């Protein structure tokens with residue numbers, strides 16, 4: 001029998017923010033600014049300011065010129081062209097309306113916001129920021145008195161009825177067990193990316209799984225998978241290359257799915273790749289002048305991020321005028337259901353950023369981010385961070401002190417540490433590999449059919465059987481075991497909801513149901529954990545109450 005000397009620590013705060021990426025840092029700073037007396041604590045499983053995605057190479061912020069357009073104009077465009085009427089138009093309007101406020105506040109928090117605005121698509125511009133955004137935000141948070149605990153992962157939440165009370169977690173370094181109590185929690189743990197694409201791989205979905213187990217509702221799980229087109233044998237994507245795709249016969253196949261060049265990759269480009277390859281007309285090459293590194297350096301000045309950009313991305317891009325491209329799976333399930341105040345279905349429990357992007361309903365029929373809105377990932381995290389932080393700061397003023405059930409804490413602790421005490425079993429890497437094999441192919445995650453989804457579910461059932469046997473050799477691997485479990489859960493949510501949605505809409509493509517069906521499927525799929533069983537409900541989108549309706553609606 002393995003023996004460990006597990007230390008125990010109890011922590012309490014008014015507001016606990018789980019995850020120290022851009023959404024978590026924003027929530028903590030906004031909460032402190034709104035209510036300076038509140039004790040705000042960030043708990044991050046890696047290192048606050050250095051973990052997360054906002055520092056991983058992008059740095060594009062979406063900009064709306066609100067002097068020449070209104071939030072309603074953008075919602076009109078978005079509902080017709082991107083969200084396909086499945087979006088919560090009120091949340092989208094609120095996001096656009098806060099654009100200037102967000103950029104001004106980021107500026108005040110130590111993020112340098114250049115004045116240059118570069119047009120990117122209908123009604124949008126981009127602003128480029130450097131990759132030290134979260135490091136600077138961490139400094140601001142610390143100055144305001146936000147406390148930070150790094151290298152501790154939260155694995156489960158504690159509730160009393162439908163009110164959040166606490167959480168449990170452990171140090172991934174030495175296994176110390178933590179019990180947390182707080183009046184309010186902000187979940188900012190990012191999306192589920194199945195540990196596949198390297199720079200996206202911090203999205204492991206364990207926050208999603210913990211919230212689901214605690215009873216938080218999920219929405220839009222079937223919009224959980226995003227793929228891009230990569231230069232073969234690299235992770236170098238080119239967002240415009242789908243505008244000039246050619247098959248082995250020299251035919252321009254972009255014409256089969258697109259009438260004019262678009263600013264972002266669509267699921268239809270990936271479907272076209274799959275169909276051409278299935279018909280033996282591959283490989284698919286793109287004929288473009290590759291992005292030019294020098295040009296990129298001129299777009300914005302990034303002294304902090306440029307060495308990384310050149311070493312990691314620039315080299316892979318090369319200068320080839322023609323290259324073979326293949327789909328590259330990203331993931332991006334972001335389903336925690338929130339309303340326009342970023343409140344989840346549990347009282348005192350808020351969710352911000354990638355963890356709740358699709359769950360907010362705002363982007364509609366796209367996986368998000370980027371949701372065909374480049375630059376909306378970071379800004380959505382800032383938007384949701386401000387809204388959740390400020391609302392949590394108000395909520396805790398009148399909330400009762402949390403009380404937690406010791407028996408439940410022990411039960412959750414035993415479950416969390418089970419893999420490290422197991423002498424024999426399955427390593428998490430094996431289960432993660434199984435999930436990747438099932439979800440990465442385009443035909444299971446982007447262009448689906450009933451028969452393929454059923455086969456994928458059968459394979460997943462085998463991976464699910466291994467979850468109860470997961471073993472870990474150290475506390476870092478124990479985290480992997482929990483991440484593997486969350487990947488199996490998210491994959492099942494995606495596959496089962498995808499079987500239910502019998503239509504194609506936006507990014508969601510079914511080979512056997514190719515048309516959009518507004519009569520039967522202008523609905524959100526809501527998932528709730530009922531005594532350990534996944535409960536799937538359809539909820540009609542309140543389209544009559546929104547500004548924009550589908551053509552010929554009613």
Ligand SMILES: Cc1cc2nc3c(=O)[nH]c(=O)nc-3n(C[C@H](O)[C@H](O)[C@H](O)COP(=O)(O)OP(=O)(O)OC[C@H]3O[C@@H](n4cnc5c(N)ncnc54)[C@H](O)[C@@H]3O)c2cc1C
Pocket residue numbers: 018019020021022023024043044045046047051052053054055056057058059060061062152153154155188189190191199200202203206207352353354355369374375376377378379381
């Ligand atoms: C390569 C790349 C390029 C991108 N480019 C752009 C761009 O140009 N423009 C744009 O707008 N967006 C871009 N994005 C997306 C954008 O970075 C994200 O949308 C945004 O950073 C999400 O922030 P977040 O705080 O919600 O989540 P994350 O950044 O994922 O942060 C989540 C944090 O929570 C921690 N965590 C997770 N689980 C737990 C747990 N159980 N307990 C404790 N801590 C936990 C993680 O370690 C992480 O630090 C890009 C993303 C990538 C990967």
